[in-house]
Amino acid sequence: DIQMTQSPASLSASLDEIVTITCQASLDIGNWLAWYQQKPGKSPQLLIYGATSLADGVPSRFSGSRSGTQYSLKISKLQVEDTGIYYCLQHYSAPYTFGAGTKLELK
Amino acid sequence: EVKLLESGGGLVQPGGSMRLSCAASGFTFTDFYMYWIRQPAGKAPEWLGFIRNKANGYTTEYNPSVKGRFTISRDNTQNMLYLQMNTLRAEDTATYYCARRSPTSYVMDAWGQGASVTVSS
Secondary structure (H helix, E strand, O other), rough: OOOOOOOEEEEEOOOOOOOEEEEEEEOOOOOOOOEEEEOOOOOOOOEEEEOOEOOOOOOOOOEEEEEEEEEEEEEOOOOOHHHHEEEEEEEEOOOOOOOOOOEEEEE | OEEEEEOOOOOOHHHHHOEEEEEEEEHHHHHHOOEEEEEOOOOEEEEEEEEEHHOOOOOOEOOOOOOOOOOEEEOOOOOOEEEOOOOOOOHHHEEEEEEOOOOOOOOOEOOOOEEEEEEOO
């Protein structure tokens, strides 16, 4: 199985701060990488697909990037509504695997 | 509006069986791959498998962690997705989500609200 190593596990940041979350794939998955945000008691919501493409309705302060097998999600100006848990997902090869998650809180 | 609504969760004894259902609406069901994903409380989601669309013969793929115990099926006349779970174990306790795969992004773009399954005696 492809392992997705996500970091950090938790993160506390201030309003308007830039936040970056990363996922390292255990092998080359190309751009078959998505990012999800999950609020308490809710299902995950798609933010980014294809490593860098913004999903419909997602604010432009979210962006995704790739460097080799390392993938990053960046929030350019943190807002109150951005708190939650973020997961990466590789869907290059079955079984598709999620990162362990990053819990993002406001400082 | 795309809607996915799971049902059928609850408490089941170890070794027992349970079938989850997912009612889909707001899109042409037969055009979409459909997925099941589960998430134990406080942990990351786990992809369980999918069933392909009409164009790809409604074939299935499973996570080896559940292959042979879980079966994904669909009733395209009723726009329903199913997950049959057999020989359940305590570690199958989780919230189970159905989701559809976007034909453009090839990733799950709409999820249900989840159904809770507890395996305990």
